[in-house]
Amino acid sequence: MKKIILLLFGLFLFIGCAKPTSFQKMSGKEAQETMAQLEDYVIVDVRRKDEYESGHIPNAILVPNESIQEGNYAGLEDKEKTYFLYCRSGNRSNQAATKLTNEGYTNIIDMGGIGDWPGEIEGGN
Numbered sequence: 001m002k003k004i005i006l007l008l009f010g011l012f013l014f015i016g017c018a019k020p021t022s023f024q025k026m027s028g029k030e031a032q033e034t035m036a037q038l039e040d041y042v043i044v045d046v047r048r049k050d051e052y053e054s055g056h057i058p059n060a061i062l063v064p065n066e067s068i069q070e071g072n073y074a075g076l077e078d079k080e081k082t083y084f085l086y087c088r089s090g091n092r093s094n095q096a097a098t099k100l101t102n103e104g105y106t107n108i109i110d111m112g113g114i115g116d117w118p119g120e121i122e123g124g125n
């Protein structure tokens with residue numbers, strides 16, 4: 001009986017400490033439609049600064065994937081807010097979404113690459 005109680009305690013402890021490991025994936029079109037229904041969200045460009053400056057989704061903030069380590073990020077303070085992440089092809093946005101989800105962010109949406117975005121792009125030449 002003692003062993004069962006210890007086993008159950010260990011299982012509950014493990015489950016209680018587990019971090020969420022999933023996030024949503026959407027196409028650019030699906031993300032744009034979802035944004036139209038939301039009042040409060042942030043678009044996050046996880047590319048390098050030079051890529052961001054060459055053209056980005058309007059109102060997107062820059063948080064390069066390489067800078068995402070454990071800690072606080074300007075513009076990403078609220079872990080329960082909805083964040084739409086994108087990069088060039090979808091690889092870095094997936095990496096960033098995984099890292100942020102593992103840090104306890106609960107509403108991360110990976111919308112892949114900027115080339116999939118059906119809306120306007122600002123900046124660049």
